[in-house]
Amino acid sequence: MRKIAFGYSTRCNIKCEHCVAADGSGEHVKMDLTQAKDIISELASAQIRGISFTAGEPLIYLDDICELLKICREYGMYTRVVTNSFWAQTVERADSYVEQLKNSGLSQLRLSYSRWHQKNVARENIVNAAQSCMKNGMDYFVSFVTDFSEQDDLFEDYLRHHKLIFFPEPVIFSGRAESFERIPIRTDYQENCCPMNPYLAPNLDLYACCDAGSHFTNTNFFYLGNAKQTSIDELFVKSETNSLYNHIRNMGISGIASFAGFKARDIIHYRKCELCEKLFNSPDMRKILEGEARSGLAAMYK
Numbered sequence: 001m002r003k004i005a006f007g008y009s010t011r012c013n014i015k016c017e018h019c020v021a022a023d024g025s026g027e028h029v030k031m032d033l034t035q036a037k038d039i040i041s042e043l044a045s046a047q048i049r050g051i052s053f054t055a056g057e058p059l060i061y062l063d064d065i066c067e068l069l070k071i072c073r074e075y076g077m078y079t080r081v082v083t084n085s086f087w088a089q090t091v092e093r094a095d096s097y098v099e100q101l102k103n104s105g106l107s108q109l110r111l112s113y114s115r116w117h118q119k120n121v122a123r124e125n126i127v128n129a130a131q132s133c134m135k136n137g138m139d140y141f142v143s144f145v146t147d148f149s150e151q152d153d154l155f156e157d158y159l160r161h162h163k164l165i166f167f168p169e170p171v172i173f174s175g176r177a178e179s180f181e182r183i184p185i186r187t188d189y190q191e192n193c194c195p196m197n198p199y200l201a202p203n204l205d206l207y208a209c210c211d212a213g214s215h216f217t218n219t220n221f222f223y224l225g226n227a228k229q230t231s232i233d234e235l236f237v238k239s240e241t242n243s244l245y246n247h248i249r250n251m252g253i254s255g256i257a258s259f260a261g262f263k264a265r266d267i268i269h270y271r272k273c274e275l276c277e278k279l280f281n282s283p284d285m286r287k288i289l290e291g292e293a294r295s296g297l298a299a300m301y302k
């Protein structure tokens, strides 16, 4: 199923230290509302069935997002909004936002939560937002962003104490988190396959990856093109037929790293996006892997 992360605006009401959407430039870009409506029609024509309104903070523009959600509903698209819950200071305000989103056809609300977010948004907001979702029959989950340090235990306990539905999500060491200190990790050897949801930026640049990959500026490896010049369908086909991207999806990044000469005992020290950056944000390595993708590498992948 084709899905997309939709960046309506890069503006946010807060400034989390770990934000992967920020590049430090401090400038905000926003899509024009009429243009956004046209793009959603084009996404529907291109058989995109799921859309996630994502960072910056979409609900700064609640009225616009509700208009866009209604269009998505007309096309039968699954919709998600990712929010920091700044709007849920009281039960009444939380209910008002959730009701408007529900009436506009939103399928799921995803509440971002972490020790960084909660320096700016009271954690009670997350509880108000989640409880309002439950009350109004809106699907939700809390995305608990963590670097797996002990400092996060109290934050995790808080979610459990309030019986909220949550999933841990590793912090991505990109954007503002690029310079964060990293706790050494060692995982079991895993394939690290990546589904690679495309990300549409407010200036209509489309990337094959919605996370760290849009910051691989040495190579622009995941950049597909701009939707003003090329149709969304063509850009999706470009992503779906790229042999190296398909190796990332199906064989996994660990297998590619092994092929590229990384020792197995080194591979297990890398986080997935870090390993991906090592491989694909290096012009020399990218050239080698692209050259091999249709031949030797292909032989390793069933």
Ligand code: SF4
Binding pocket: 012, 013, 014, 015, 016, 018, 019, 020, 021, 022, 055, 056, 057, 084, 112, 117
């Ligand atoms: S709430 Fe999200 S978009 Fe806003 S600064 Fe924090 S991580 Fe970035």
Ligand code: SF4
Binding pocket: 194, 195, 196, 209, 210, 211, 212, 213, 248, 253, 272, 273, 276, 277
């Ligand atoms: S592993 Fe690579 S493709 Fe997947 S989210 Fe991370 S940077 Fe993007």
